[in-house]
């Protein structure tokens with residue numbers, strides 16, 4: 001029996017139909033701006049995000065880092081939630097590539113408020129770092145796929161405007177947030193100067209992300225992308241997969257969410273597993289196993305032995321993520337395996 005891989009939604013393999021469009025994609029040299037498939041993807045993304053322009057990039061990390069570089073100068077400070085992806089999983093890039101520091105704020109399930117941000121803003125004193133950028137994440141990965149409540153964003157935007165700060169959204173899983181909340185991407189993106197979105201997670205593409213922003217910002221971003229080594233050539237073969245994912249795999253994300261919910265409800269309380277069901281809003285399940293008989297390494301090994309892969313996500317925490325390659329039968333089997341191991 002095949003392994004049920006719940007380590008991440010990044011593990012999906014392109015479907016046969018996706019591979020076909022990749023094989024048949026029209027291509028050109030994108031550093032010359034001549035790849036028609038990349039150009040089509042960028043136009044599509046700009047339209048979907050309701051932003052002036054978009055740029056195809058290699059990864060979510062590259063998308064975030066290009067945007068951060070584009071908004072800041074060395075010595076600036078980024079206000080973000082303490083569990084922001086770019087603080088923990090991007091190899092220290094904000095310091096290494098942009099020479100900036102973070103002002104992490106402890107959020108409630110990944111959500112920070114305008115009031116918290118207002119209190120963290122630096123005054124105009126020469127020895128303070130310059131507050132320059134507010135970065136939010138939707139859905140919030142470390143918080144367990146939590147949706148950033150739309151109504152919290154306008155007051156943050158208002159504050160940013162008053163103080164001349166830019167706003168960036170890490171929207172690696174914005175598609176999930178929108179599918180779950182019944183909102184359009186532009187309902188969120190209208191409040192941001194830049195947004196990064198991923199095709200290689202819930203949408204099932206093998207590679208690729210994009211950033212959206214104004215014409216001027218994206219022109220600047222194109223230069224930074226080249227500087228970071230991300231200028232690609234006949235990238236249409238991968239852009240085609242992203243187009244396919246946008247067209248065919250966005251609406252189905254609600255299935256992943258239903259699977260995550262089913263898994264979480266079945267496992268909560270089993271053998272001491274603790275899952276905060278209020279955070280299971282999209283495709284991520286965070287399991288605290290502190291009160292079970294197993295440690296994280298022992299649980300991962302035992303689950304793997306039975307055919308389920310999950311990620312370590314803290315000293316006593318596991319993460320399970322549902323995606324395109326996990327169907328209802330796999331969820332049922334995963335529940336049975338977890339029950340066997342933890343009971």
Ligand code: TLP
Nearest residue numbers: 008010059060061062085089141170172
């Ligand atoms: N997240 C990965 C790991 O890095 C943890 C995962 O398996 O969830 N923003 C967010 C919110 C992300 O979750 C990720 C990837 C990224 C950015 C970076 O994307 P990539 O991996 O394409 O650089």
